[in-house]
Amino acid sequence: MIAVYKAQETLSDKPVADLHLVATTPFPTFAEPAEHQAAIDGDAQFIVSALLASLPGGTVDAVLRGLLLHRASLLRVRWPEAKS
Numbered sequence: 001m002i003a004v005y006k007a008q009e010t011l012s013d014k015p016v017a018d019l020h021l022v023a024t025t026p027f028p029t030f031a032e033p034a035e036h037q038a039a040i041d042g043d044a045q046f047i048v049s050a051l052l053a054s055l056p057g058g059t060v061d062a063v064l065r066g067l068l069l070h071r072a073s074l075l076r077v078r079w080p081e082a083k084s
Contacts, residue, residue, distance in 0.1 A: 007056045019054035021047065 007016045030036040051060055068075075 004059065005056060006054050017054055019050055021050065 006019065009016055028039070030039065051063065055063070
């Protein structure tokens with residue numbers, strides 16, 4: 001288990017729910033690529049919604065930054081090598 005801080009309640013907000021994220025079932029094999037993508041998108045949206053509802057905004061920003069840094073190599077633009 002990983003324990004982190006949850007967001008504080010504000011006067012205008014509903015109570016902040018505790019967040020329990022459990023990933024124990026292996027990802028299944030789907031016959032159709034669309035089913036595969038739909039399962040990925042559904043899981044991702046569920047996780048995003050849960051994080052936004054429970055974590056402090058600064059923590060959400062830091063998680064996003066960490067994910068982008070982890071995938072930074074995919075975002076790099078490679079320029080052609082200059083010919084000598």
